[in-house]
Amino acid sequence: MGFEAFPMFLAMALWASFSANGVADTAERVDGLELHFYRDSCPSAEVIVKQKARTSMVGDPSTAAALLRLAFHDYQVDGCDASVLLGDSSSLITETLSGKNFGIQKLDTIDEIKSSLESVCPQTVSCADIIQLAAREAIFLSRQGGPYIEVLTGRRDTLAASKERADEQLPEADISVDELIEIFGQKNISIEEGVALHSLAPAARADPAISPSHAFVLKIICSGPSVSDVAFATNDATAISFDNRYFIDTLNGRGLLKIDSDISRDPRTLSHVVRFGISLEQFFERFSYGFSKLSNYKALVGDVGKIRRDSRFSN
Template sequence: MAMGLKVLLMVVFLWGFCCLFQNVNGELELQFYKKSCPDAEKLVKEKMRKSMLNDLSTAAAILRLAFHDCQVDGCDGSVLLENANGMTAETSSYRNFGIRKLNVINEIKSSLEAICPETVSCADIIQLAAREAVYLTGGPYIKVLTGRRDTVSASKERADKQLPAAYISVDAFIQIFRKKNISLEDGVALMGSHTLGIGHCRNFRERLWPTSDPTLSPPFSVMLQTICINPALSDVSFAQNDATIFSFDNQYFIDIQTGRGLLKIDSEIASDPRTQPYVSAFGHNTQHFFNRFTSGFLKLSNYKVLVGEEGEIRRDCRFRNS
């Protein structure tokens, strides 16, 4: 009996020790804020819904913001930090051209601070808002894990190096996702985020002059040349990513198979033998695309996160606490 009691006590001790160790180191989980800020995810949804009603382009902007945050040193809210404390904001990187709607995240943070001070991280708000951007435009509902903490640093130079260029090749595209343990199929699905929003002429103008890229549909190429004819307006002139820019659907994959992809990578994944089968499958089956996009999104949003005692919970997403 005494031996049995000792064994039981040892099991309880080890269990408690493991739990303590887990709490110190932290991990992401579903509804991380269910006790500390139970209305957090509901508030994010409501704020996103309101913002999208006022401006339909919000969804595309927030989804891009989430991807760009994760691409630079992981999903840690670094993209929101402004110039301060000797740091140069990531948003000043030329590869972050057109990044916007940071104010939406900042407004959500202010509302959360009013009800749950220093509780919900900016990094989590970005990913939850991106989830709503997808869902509220007709895409899948992604069960995003939370519990991220915010970084205390940002770097324009790291953004310059780590964010993919508009002219990225398929080989480089494959390497980016491989480093994040994201399968090629899921990586191609993540490219489906281009189903929302627009592309500026500066990012694809080289495909139009001095000669048109032969992978572009001739009528599509002529249309783009008309839109982008003035090089001085390349930063403000734009074209739709696909035919349904306010709906999260599989139209992007349908379009790029017929020569209507804006970016070089759009056209190349539709023809490269390593990626073409996935493009075709997603173009034929919306639910299959949604399933793989969800898988890829969860893997990307969990990439190099700060948890436990790492980083901090910023009071203002634009600045570190001290």
């Protein structure tokens, strides 16, 4: 039986700083994106996204992590353009054919949101914005809760997608610290922000440096019954909650992949792992700066790109 680690975001926050009421403060306009871009063209857009995301999360607690991972895998491949959703048909999603997109879920949730928005505001709200707004709701509505994030909108959609591009740009499961730093550095993200943003890609094997007790638990998981001959384990004991448990577990030898133990030993990253494990607030703060950069990364705006009528198809 194969063993796969279920990929997910380790963090669910985007706050540069918090005002007294707990709402993240952010610039109102950045690189062609702005707050409440649809205020006139589709005033109910963000409310519809919230309602649909909430319904999905009530029915399936794993929705939050899945929506956040979907956002990451979208902007990691050529920027925030909803390319991850495109395919030749509803059952053939081009980028998700990449092995590095193993376990991508909740595309149907984005489909439902897009369908609802099309019935109210035809060809107005981009799929790229829906992905980012849904990630915001995943943060805010997660178990134990997260901050309400002011997400900039105004993105437009690409009409192309490529499995090869996903293979090239998504990180490997056995990524090294050097490679992690390089990937984020290309996007002007610091080492500290990169550690906060760090997410786990699918792995064919667990980290050999994990503690014996944790290895025993994983062995049981991987030898038990599963669907499609694949077993799943999470990298975080509180995977559906909004917290910094991942860093605490990693420091205690309860990581899942090699990169987990590596970042808890490498002198360039260790201090950040320790600090984030101690301080939830500092983890949120540093994650916010990096996530903000990624969520606006290579966004299509203005006359570039289109507004797709269907999340899965080019117009």
